[in-house]
Amino acid sequence: MTEPLADRRIPAGDDYLSREELDAITPEGLIERTRALKPLVAERAASAERQRRPDDEVWNALRRSGYFYLYVPRRFGGLEFDPDTYISATLPIAEACPSTGWTACFAAEHNWLIAQLPEATQAEVWGRTPYVIAPSVAAPPGTATPVEGGYRLSGRWKWGTVVMHADWVLLNALEAREGAPPIVRMMLLPADQVRVIDTWHMAGMAATGSNDIVAEDVFVPAGYQFAVQPVRSGRGNGRALYGPGLYGSPMLPNLCVTASIPALGAARQAIALCGERLKNHVKMGSGNASVEKPAAQMRLARADLLARSAERTIRWAAKENLAIGEIDEPEQTTERIRLRAEIAIAVQQCVEAVRTCCEAVGSSVHALDNPMQRLLRDVQVMQSHIVYDLDVATELHGRALVGLPPNSLLL
Template sequence: MTTDTKGKDLTERAAALVGLLRGNAARTEEGRRVVEENIEALAGAGLFALTVPGRFGGHQASVRALLEVSAELGRGCGSTAWTTALVNVCAWITALYPERAQREVFGEDPGARVCSVFTPGGTSRAAGSGQVISGRWPFASGCLHAQWALLGTPVTGAAGEQLDRGVALVPMAELAVEDTWHTVGMRGTGSHTLVAEDVFVPGHRILSVSRALRGEYPTEFTDEALYRAPFVPVLASVLVGPQWGMARGGLELVTASLAEGRPLSHTFFTRAREASSTQMQLAEAAQLVDTAGLHLMRAADDIDACAASGRRMPLRERARVRMDTATVARRSREALDILLNLHGAGSFTEANPLQRLWRDQETASRHAMTNPAVASELYGRALLGIEEQVTPLI
């Protein structure tokens, strides 16, 4: 766990909210949005401001602290943890923009929250010093609680030619939210579709993706280490903090159930905890959870060390972070699968929180950025020194 004082304090704040989140998990799922009681508690604890610059009253905490906080929250509610993690990574991205854009977001409202869809969508046309964008952007996690949005968009020239791929920072007041998030897992994230119709975005609120991938950010505050962190490694790692937390939450629930002394059905064991099969499965699940955590914290420490040094993270290290994050997703999912086998068919009753953790984990771990097959291929290519890669997102 984190050793820095700020990170330890923030993680303890998150741990103190686990009971509340766990108690509200069913309502969050049924309402298909994080309940306001959770949002208010998170805001009150300062957990939406983990990556907001200290200049605006934020914590400007480490990536490791962000991942540990989201993992703690994941023990209680996957949707709430995911929403919190995504809002924080969007605050981090906002802090990469020029100060003028940062001030428009956080200077006006230090508690402003930002959501995002990075997949390029819609159309754009050059207009003065900016772009006019239109289109639909699905899967905007946290959009129901955000005041701003980051949208992947082409950047075009006067003749309509594409010059770059950008991320446009747009007020939510200029967008419509289309209710499209109907899923079996992570229902509470409210990851609906954002719609823009001829929205003008000034140039200072468009981040160049090609430059960001090279670690070139337009923020003037180059002495702030957090905002020197490598782009894709940060984006990938934040997706699996909540997943590690969900696996930990499942392990806690099953261990507590076994401690209560329930029997092992259709056997002579009146207490399932006394069966070697129970002990072995529990140990295997715990080891998978530990493995996930070790990979996640290695990735976090690599990112933070790189940011502190000011150097650009080499391709091989960036590829390893992608591999680490995929490993966290896979091992967390495998751990929950074993825990469900251990707990039995009762895990799938609607009253049992394990089935929600399982559905949330199964959904979250399929995010394209944590695809194990893709991560394995790009890491293998990096290890072999093969220049041609399968994705620019490394």
Template sequence: MTQAVLDGVRDLLPTFRERADEAERLRVVPEASIKELQDTGFFRLLQPKRFDGFEADPVTFYTAVRDIASACGSTGWVSSVVGVHPWQVALFADEAQQAVWGEDTNTRLSSSYAPTGKATVTDGGYTLSGKWSFSSGCDHCSWVLLGGLVFNEEGNVIDFKTFMVPREKYTIVDVWHMVGLSGTGSNDIVVEDQFIPEAFTLSMGETGQCKGPGQEQNTSDLYKLPFHSIFTGTITTPIIGMAMGAYKEHVEMQQARSRAAYLGEKASKDPFAMVRIARASSEIDAAWALLTNNIREEMAHVERGEKIPLGLRLKVRRDQVIGSERALEAIDTLFEASGGRALAQGTYLQRAWRDAHAGRVHAANDPERALQMYGAHEFGHKVDPGMY
């Protein structure tokens, strides 16, 4: 069944590419594209089977995202970050899962995980307030997942939680005017003194241990993977997809391009052009191979009933941040070698260049922090697994 989803997604790629300019103009992914993705079953890939989901292998999900991003970076980005949320919802208490999917299994959620909100302990739950930025795809969603620090009566921080909030309890503020990923509608979310029941929260400390109350109902090995392995992959995968789309367009452009400075010779006959695409394609392939192989290795541990080694979790993050760098370097190489025509509005290359650089500044792509943690562990220093 999941192969049918991948086939359906691939059938949509020409349409997504044609709508890329429209997405930038609207500053959100067109509603028609979201509906078409929904019809393929894409948003159900990581959703529990008891709510009509597929509980698919994460690599299947990443493959679909990669392909979408190869046609339109903004659509790929939104599909990735919105499409991964069913995985986390499956970890919440059953009461929260039922609230999201009990009446409509097509319900979607956006997110903003940075703990910019403040929650205080109240009877039966928390009072949440705050402002969150960069909630990609929020206009297409009726719930949001928000990060917040929990304070006790003495004003001390006692937890870092994800809060699941329904649409009637938050406001979307339209602020998204960007040069890259401009079609993602990554607007601000504002919550003012809203009560969030305990069942609609999830401790990041618990998630860091690959645990969640929802595992009682959703027993698939899929839901035993580390949060940061799954979620950071959703940030790198679209960038790899953009690089693949940029590579395809660059090759096609060079095959058709003549260079006046070289007496009208085809650009594709330039030996240095050949070297550039060899290097770029290797970087893209390496980024994809490491990302997918690492997730498969984690899944293999889970399927054997083994705890995932911390070293492997850190390796996932190491290769994820470097994977983003590899894809970005490939795009830069291809863009610089494509000539002036690549600058024209409507070309995939110039859009991929802008979108990939925008994606690079996401917190999940901070290379120094992830690489430092990997190095510290290799040298035998203590590393907190909660964030990795």
């Protein structure tokens, strides 16, 4: 039986910003641009969920905003803004629709991965598409078979966030070696060389459109891939080309920060909606406004403090990751493990903040036209991401504290 293909949109590439337009964008200006999009993103959140993909008009508006140039190096015409600007520019999108925020921030961040490819490849790719819209999919890994001039790539990958509007795809694959562990390679190929299978039917995060991706014996030139291991510690081509800092920072903490921003956005929006509801709601049987109820006040306060604590952790971790790229192994692995655990706890705080707000509001939160129920469902799916498995993250950190080696490859 033939599996249904997803109705994706490969960009036409006719809406890139001019050099003059990009030169005029400051970090503060980009943040203002994404804030201005928040009403549109919120308006389309419910329909995006029904369509199981980011809304096309919203996505096109994000393209025109300059947001996707965030992590493209200046050398190749990008903005190359710092992680704190990245967080601040993403939050308005994530507040309006965590699923759209999730998809957008991964699309922007994956240009960091392009910066790990050989310099000639970067010039070709960003010369063709001034920023890349690509999923980066690790599991389950495909197979990379060496051939003359490159590799033959085959596999089926799940969790293809960004694929519905992608012009490229980044796919993890294993190159088998006799008598040695396989090499994990990240492969870049045009989006029209893969099939996207319509599999994304989820209780939350539905609007991400994270469908399965299939590649069947696709040739990938040698220059369009990199070995993942050195990039994990910030020792890839990004450091060789651009020096320490953003492109020489360790890979996994960057992923953890990226995936935490939508959870923070959901928490902040839940707090705002909860506050509005409490001001205007009269509790049945009492005749008093809910805002006068101490328990409601305490719940709102607790949620606010949880979100504030999480935001401090996430922003600090993003900055700290730039510094730990300068630490050598094995000490750096210990620091990466700690950052992963800290951000995992921050995400749990965001989830707790959303739940607390929903408890304060009452049964009306579960009406399908109430955006809070979507926030709740979205964060519940978000927290299941592998890097936020709190048991795994804290076990790794605990092992490091007592001098035991890590028992996971996701470092």
